[in-house]
Amino acid sequence: MEREIPARLAILGHPQRLAVFRLLMRRYPDRVPAGELAAALGLKPSTLSAYLSALGRAGLVRQERIGTSLRYAIDMAELRRTFDYLLLDCCRGRPELCPPLHFPSTNGNSEMKKDKYKVLFICTGNSARSILAEAILRREAGDRFEAHSAGTRPRPAVNPLALALLERQGHDVSTLRPKTLAAYEGPEAPRFDFVFTVCDQAANEECPVWPGQPVSAHWGLPDPAAAEGTDAEKMLAFQTAYRTLRNRILAFAALPLATLDRLSLQRAVDEIGRAETQERA
Structure with missing residues (x-):
């Protein structure tokens, strides 16, 4: 060396x-x-x-x-x-001088034992993918998770095809709106347990350092709003994104969060995001 x-x-x-x-x-x-x-x-x-x-x-x-x-x-x-x-x-290996590089709680994850886990989904515009993820988690596991979403450069409004799909699937869309990351900064902001980016562009940008060191992962998928063609083809892109996100969120919600140590939990959420990505590669 x-x-x-x-x-x-x-x-x-x-x-x-x-x-x-x-x-x-x-x-x-x-x-x-x-x-x-x-x-x-x-x-x-x-x-x-x-x-x-x-x-x-x-x-x-x-x-x-x-x-x-x-x-x-x-x-x-x-x-x-x-x-x-x-x-x-x-x-010289003295922990009081140099804090450990690895996260604590590798033999238990007591910090993750709570009634509700706060989750933030991030994409660039916060008008399609992150909105879908927020709505899906809120409906599928809202008893254990508090779902939020934000954008690095949020759009003025939620994509109408995303809203149409969510309404067709029976979701409550009344509270869904694009929000900037700044809305989740400051002393009054929620302290997140998990932060997931769902588009490559947002993952490539520098995001805030979130208090409490939440578990983070990249669950990137193609932007359905960028799909071209007929209205049916565009809606198909949104349906594909919805299905992919729902599969990932169901897998995430099924994890035994209170018993996994930090390293095992990080590997698990990374693997959830990579599974379908590898299939598309």
């Missing part, structure tokens, strides 16, 4: 390489296509390729081919080795 650490720190000392690294950290454990990274960061493909190559040579990022696409993810094992080396060398 004596040679690797200076190289890794030097690589991350470059602002744009650091931006690539931070975006991949936000998306972990997802494997993100290079084109999506370039679009999110406003980089030319050749420039991004050079940054990814440097991060790969330093052992911070790994590359995987899925079909015809190259995808990238943080090499978490090497990253942990880096932090462990730096902190153990810094404080």
Whole structure:
């Protein structure tokens, strides 16, 4: 590690390489296509390729081919080795000087034992996917979960096709409206137990640091509002999104939250978001 650490720190000392690294950290454990990274960061493909190559040579990022696409993810094992080396060398393993990197409660999850868990779904416009997720969780498990949604750049109104679908499915839509993330910041805001992003664009953006360190995961799926074609084809896109979100939310609501430790819970919610994504890849 004596040679690797200076190289890794030097690589991350470059602002744009650091931006690539931070975006991949936000998306972990997802494997993100290079084109999506370039679009999110406003980089030319050749420039991004050079940054990814440097991060790969330093052992911070790994590359995987899925079909015809190259995808990238943080090499978490090497990253942990880096932090462990730096902190153990810094404080000689004294916990009063360097707080642990991993979350507490790995042998029990007493913090998660409560009557109602607060859940926030985030997408860019908060007019379709996150609204669907909020409505589904509220109806399917509203006795145990308090559902909210917000957008990084919320639309003026909920998408009419989303409203039509929810009404057809028997949901109460009277309280559904787009909201900004700022509505959930500040001392009076709810303290969330779970935060899920449901679109790639929102997941690629920097979101607030939520108090209490909620469990977070990315449950990305295609934007039904972007579907083209006939009205029937557009509604089909919304029905597909609704079905995918409902399947994920039912799986999530079935988790034994009060008995899972933090690491097991994180793996479980990550896997829920990845299952159907892998099928589409």
